[in-house]
Amino acid sequence: MSFKLGLIVNPVAGLGGSVALKGSDGADTAQKALALGAEPKSNNRTKLALEQLVPFQERMQVYTASGEMGERIAKELGFDTQVIFTVNEQTTAQDTEDAAKKLIEQGVDLILFAGGDGTARNICSVVDDKAPVLGVPAGCKIHSGVYAITPKAAGRVVEMLIKGELVTLAEADVMDIDEAAFRAGTVKAKRYGEMQVPSEVRYVQSVKNGGKESDELVLADIAAFVISEMDEEVRYIMGSGSTVEAVMEELGLENTLLGVDLIQDHALLGQDLTAKQLLTLTKNQPTKLVITLIGGQGHIFGRGNQQLSPELIRQIGKENIIVVATKRKLQALDGRPLIADTGDQTLDDELSGYIKVVTGYNDHVMYAVGHQE
Template sequence: MFKLGFIINPIAGIGGSVALKGSDGDGIAEQALALGATAKANLRASLALSILAPYRDNIIVYCANDLMGEITAQALGFKTQVVFQTNNAEHTTAEDTENTVKALLAEHVDILLFAGGDGTARNVCKIVGDKFPVLGIPAGCKIHSGVYAVTPKAAGRVVEMMLTNQLVTLTEADVMDIDESLFREGIVKAKRYGEMQIPAELRYVQAVKSGGKELDELVLQDIAAHVINEMDDELFVIGSGSTTAFLMEELALDNTLLGVDLVEQQSLIASDVTESQLWQAISLAKADKKTIKLVITLIGGQGHIFGRGNQQLSPRVIRAIGKDNILIIATKAKLTALASRPLIADTGDSDLDIELSGYLPVITGYNDQVLYPVASPQ
């Protein structure tokens, strides 16, 4: 029998759609729920585990109780063995994750699959270190660490390779995290917290997020000039990232580096909006028969355009804007660094992910665009 360790941080990423930039910190999860956020970590974990459903007769899932793993595994028909009981599965703590990891190690599971963000990876690393194979299911707002699969389904496919006796090489990947209190102020300060062993299947496992400022500002100026030249009476939704931040600098507007801002007639009309605020603004613009355009960039080293750090851009928001009104901006250097890997649309809506797939134009300079493939999660 294959012994699969399985942990879900049920509150991972809960603050994303309401512009709280994460779930770490006292009272953040409660604040997010009060603002109308919904927990999605179990759904994303279910996507990973569903890939393994054909093999469930040969798998025992070792997990914590309730929303920390048991409910999701049992719903998919897996045999489960609960190794840790949390007192409050809806509002788990770092200690709950760490205690579950300790219990799983005692059971000598074959691999530990965990769903969360960078904070969860830190908790796992604190106990495991680099002595045991793990793989993360991306479910948080912040995914700077290299221990996560590219998508939830990709995490399942890596474990599937192990189940089908394919050769899976192990490598070490960094665990990174940022200070969320500074993150909420638009300041990114990342720190390395250690490394863990992961399966080295490059098709399915992401690179550590690329950081740092763009060296060639002339290219960014050309990109910004192209977008500004297109600005007329439309409502522009400006996504997160350093490339879009440069656009806002060229417009001489305040920018939410890690949030979503609204611009109309080259003036800032709203900053750091939540999903519900964004939906309301789009609805009003449509009622006035205005076009809405979305400006986004990709996560350096990973290629995600949706699903990482921009949960405000929900499926209903993206559909309301329309595929033809999405402006992707990036330098050619950033695209080249992907080594021919496609951009990834991981919206949480599989039908929408498929609709967004194909070749989309990417603005790489003034009147300079390239066609680049976009793929749905594997």
């Protein structure tokens, strides 16, 4: 299983800083900065981040735009690099947005981008919550919370993901200021949205304490969050396992611990259903699947939930699978990936990669999904 890293470099990010232009937004500003003797530095900043990942080259692949937007620096460092978008020599904000769209289509596990607040705005306008992102600080203005503290710090966070360490996903604001007003001496910051950003995991006190009582608190948090996100128009297949059971208990519904149930609008539609029944009851219906890992090997499919057939999983779609688990349970895997063993090798390959796992109330981590060879 290879980590799919999306990479976007804004080659003109930060150009205006060294020549006192207070930003680099707009082609005219970039050209003026170059005329004043500014030197592009965003690829150098990107290099500092990627150098942290050189020891893991065999475990990852880089997807990026051509030339200075990522291809050159990735190949220079020896990464397996696939160009998914070609740009002209003079790049634009539209190129950043188009490259981000291509990376989303490619299904990358993370988009690493180098730039400033303007670049973050461009990325946010396309990505939203479709993929986690992480910024390498390279611009004049860094007011957004989507950036790592330093380029090396960005590389270390990606390293944690590749190594299978628990990495929390947090919502971070995308902020920017009006450069024209800033040059005139006025700072006007505005929020343009938020994106999901991986950060070093911070275990909540209830997880650190251990014991049955703290586990119950975490399960209650997970259950409360899953329920708060439920849509009354959507049907939910509730898989096997004690973590899913906690959601059913919070709903006040009878649960089949070793079976699969179907609910909608906080009401039971069916209990202990077969694969055929599940297909019939969810056909042409918006449906999501709530599952947890079963057994000590981390199976999410293929152990205790064979009712979830390959046909059903394809019908639901990977994007509609909600994985729930406590951080303690994930830690017990000692870095091993979750396992998809559906009986369909092609589907197992499609499910491989990194998935968001609900680990508390509005608390998520990214975790690897693999399969048995």
